Amino acid sequence: MLRSIVNKKGDKHALGNISFFGLGNILLIFVVTLGASIYSLLKKQNRVLSALAIIFVVSIMLLGLRNSIGREVGHNEVEHLFFNLQQGSVWAFYVVIGYFYILIWWLVFLKSNYNRKKSLLN
Numbered sequence: 523m524l525r526s527i528v529n530k531k532g533d534k535h536a537l538g539n540i541s542f543f544g545l546g547n548i549l550l551i552f553v554v555t556l557g558a559s560i561y562s563l564l565k566k567q568n569r570v571l572s573a574l575a576i577i578f579v580v581s582i583m584l585l586g587l588r589n590s591i592g593r594e595v596g597h598n599e600v601e602h603l604f605f606n607l608q609q610g611s612v613w614a615f616y617v618v619i620g621y622f623y624i625l626i627w628w629l630v631f632l633k634s635n636y637n638r639k640k641s642l643l644n
Contacts, residue, residue: 563576568630582617
């Protein structure tokens with residue numbers, strides 16, 4: 523469902539246009555990443571990488587929310603992000619770098635846990 527508001531200048535801005543990459547999916551990924559990062563910190567594995575993952579998860583959620591509020595009608599979150607990347611917005615570059623970092627962190631986290639479980643079985 524597409525909802526919009528009109529600001530004082532008469533410009534329309536989207537309040538909600540949930541897509542496949544919508545808030546629910548991204549929020550689920552961030553909550554699971556946050557939990558796994560805290561787990562990794564408590565187990566004293568990859569402390570620096572896990573602390574950075576926590577920082578990226580929280581800051582990406584806040585930046586994404588703040589900058590998606592005023593997006594144009596008809597644009598979903600991903601379109602808005604790519605549009606701002608083309609415009610050279612610093613926040614968009616930070617969010618993309620954060621997404622890549624979280625992806626890399628997951629690969630390291632899964633590999634280290636797989637290797638530990640493999641060594642426990644032998």
